[in-house]
Amino acid sequence: MKIFELLQELDRKAPLGLALSWDNCGLQIGSPQREIRQILISLDVTPSAVAKAIEIGADLIVSHHPLIFNAIKSITNPLYLELIEHRIAVISLHTNLDVADNGVNHALAAALDLIPISHLTHETGSTWYHLSVTCPPEAIAKVRSAAYAAGAGRIGTYTGCSTVHGVTGSFVPLEGSTPTVGEIGTEEVVLEQELEMMVDSFQLQAVVAAITHTHPYETPAVYYYPVANPNPAYGLGLICTPRQQMTLRELATDVKARLGTGSLRLWTAGMDVDMKITRIAICGGAGGSMIREATGQADVLITGDISYHGYLDSKIPLLDAGHFYTEYPVLKSLQEYFSGLSIASTVLPIEDHEFSRNFHNI
Ligand SMILES: [Zn+2]
Ligand SMILES: [Zn+2]
Structure with a gap:
């Protein structure tokens, strides 16, 4: 290759x-x-x-x-x-690789034998777009599969997500156009379907090209605009659950053994080391900035590179297993x-x- x-x-x-x-x-x-x-x-x-x-x-x-x-x-x-x-x-x-599905944090979850539930944050370099295109009903299936193949329709852990509803479209072909339906200078009113789906910014260009290539119209009406919420498919860190109930002390011993780290720092945040742990936030590498994100979402955060003030200010227990060992x-x-x-x-x-x-x- x-x-x-x-x-x-x-x-x-x-x-x-x-x-x-x-x-x-x-x-x-x-x-x-x-x-x-x-x-x-x-x-x-x-x-x-x-x-x-x-x-x-x-x-x-x-x-x-x-x-x-x-x-x-x-x-x-x-x-x-x-x-x-x-x-x-x-x-x-x-x-x-940190924010991708099956990246650094899924590998860390697997190494720690934890079950991932959701991303800890939805921070990524990508923007999420809502895209719509109107189509003659008979062309909708072809256009939709082309858009899916180019990466559209992914929402969190679901793929092939879209909605279709009937619309009445109207247009007047101008001089210089070659309309698939209608005549130049005459208003055309047609029954169409509107296809709506979500697209990540890094796939937007390919999706628009795929729609344009398969669409029967000379100039398809494709619109896309960024939305304020992120795609839950990606993000830094994960929230996980353990396979069986364990205490903070047992978790710390288990993490140290599984990652093979020579030393591990456990910050209890004033909690009992024998407290039961049900939700575990993990972030491979330098995850000190994830303490705030994990607070309220998890009982403990496992990461690396936590600073002195990171420990002192944390309201939840922390396990610092090191940048190297949490990413390895x-x-x-x-x-x-x-x-x-x-x-x-x-x-x-x-x-x-x-x-x-x-x-x-x-
Ligand atoms: Zn990393
Ligand atoms: Zn790193």
Whole structure:
């Protein structure tokens, strides 16, 4: 598979349009035309990741954290030079993978054996649009399936969502038009159906093109406008339930064992460590800003990188399992995804990553 083909596949798994506005995801180094035979998957593009990629003959590193974040004016960084010299491309799937369905947080939920219920927030880089188009009744099925195929009609965990109702349309074809129905200069009144569906902004262009191509009219009346609410299909963090009832203390011990983290910080917020836990908020990576979102929605938040004041101000118990360990599970799920595309891949082992090599819990 060539890199550009993989990028098209990845845009279905973790659409770039879901990435938050400040982020820099996608192809960072490399030619879209290059063939990929072997991928190294790593949270970061570090010297040990590049060394591993060279060792296994990888053509591509897929990282979660972007290699390039800020604009660069010259390429002298030895890491970049080594990648270029060994013709190793880099694709980063960052906040698009954080907020995507089956991304970072679904992988974390699976690693913790928790059942996801809903997203913790609906923060994404995408805007949700309401789209409507009027159609002759006999063309509605064709137009609707073309729109679905281009990505329209997804609401939360449902797909194929639309409404159709009868309308009376009228129009006057002007000079220069080639009307499917009616004559130039004469008002035409026709019974039509109006098809309404929701579309995410990153699919809007493709959906409008699909409708226009399948619609029998020369100039279909397609309207779309952004709505104030987000698509519940995506968002940062998840609310989960445990498979069996457990206490805060049991949850903490379980999380530590399942993620293999050397240390874990439990903040009780003044609660009893033997309190029963029924709803668990999770957010892989730096989820300190999710404390406020989780309060009232969950009994506890599991995340990484919580600050001193984050702990002090929190009204709910917190489990800080570390940025690295809460995001690492997504790498295994990426490997399964690549094997589904028949591309060989290797996950940089935990012990090879700088984070575990250089950190010691004393
Ligand atoms: Zn992340
Ligand atoms: Zn991260």
